[in-house]
Amino acid sequence: MADALVIGAGVIGLTSAICLAESGMEVRIRTAAPPQETTSRAASAMEEPAPRWAGWFPHGDHVVLGGCADEDDWRLEPDPVLAEEIVRRCAAIEPRLAEARVIEHRVGLRPARPDVRLEEVTLGPSRCVHNYGHGGTGVALAWGCARDVCSIVARA
Numbered sequence: 137m138a139d140a141l142v143i144g145a146g147v148i149g150l151t152s153a154i155c156l157a158e159s160g161m162e163v164r165i166r167t168a169a170p171p172q173e174t175t176s177r178a179a180s181a182m183e184e185p186a187p188r189w190a191g192w193f194p195h196g197d198h199v200v201l202g203g204c205a206d207e208d209d210w211r212l213e214p215d216p217v218l219a220e221e222i223v224r225r226c227a228a229i230e231p232r233l234a235e236a237r238v239i240e241h242r243v244g245l246r247p248a249r250p251d252v253r254l255e256e257v258t259l260g261p262s263r264c265v266h267n268y269g270h271g272g273t274g275v276a277l278a279w280g281c282a283r284d285v286c287s288i289v290a291r292a
């Protein structure tokens with residue numbers, strides 16, 4: 137396979153003007169009877185200006201609650217009001233979550249872009265393959281994009 141540099145620097149390494157972050161906050165909770173199933177749907181019954189999504193993801197001894205993804209939002213500090221809102225939205229769908237004990241707030245940036253950038257460019261004498269901008273689906277898309285990167289690199 138030919139040598140090539142693959143750039144997948146996520147949101148930290150991006151300087152392109154068409155890349156935007158979407159701040160995402162997670163609330164980690166513990167509860168006596170955690171739901172074993174994952175769900176994600178709009179909790180449109182809540183008093184919000186617009187329907188917002190709510191989802192939870194069982195992770196062994198705790199459950200991760202999520203519910204925000206706003207475009208061009210670079211905040212990295214947990215927002216306690218939003219955290220309460222996320223718990224409220226999730227509990228509106230799954231009442232067992234209402235009694236949960238919050239153990240941690242976490243914030244991360246989704247490296248968003250109108251389209252994933254997956255292409256080869258030449259940097260001086262070097263081959264370079266860009267692979268970034270997967271937004272909120274980078275884990276799901278990782279296998280397919282990695283396979284595409286390998287195909288590009290394998291081309292002579």
Ligand SMILES: Cc1cc2nc3c(=O)[nH]c(=O)nc-3n(C[C@H](O)[C@H](O)[C@H](O)COP(=O)(O)OP(=O)(O)OC[C@H]3O[C@@H](n4cnc5c(N)ncnc54)[C@H](O)[C@@H]3O)c2cc1C
Pocket residue numbers: 144145146147148149159160161162243244245246247267268269270271272273274275276277
């Ligand atoms: C709250 C939240 C929930 C999410 N939920 C999901 C989900 O349910 N399903 C899903 O598919 N995706 C989800 N995502 C999105 C997913 O996490 C991202 O799309 C994915 O992590 C992006 O991968 P990446 O490798 O492009 O970037 P990153 O994971 O950010 O990795 C980039 C790496 O490059 C390094 N780096 C940056 N600059 C340099 C440099 N100059 N030199 C060397 N290294 C550098 C960074 O330190 C980092 O380790 C979620 C994201 C957030 C924030």
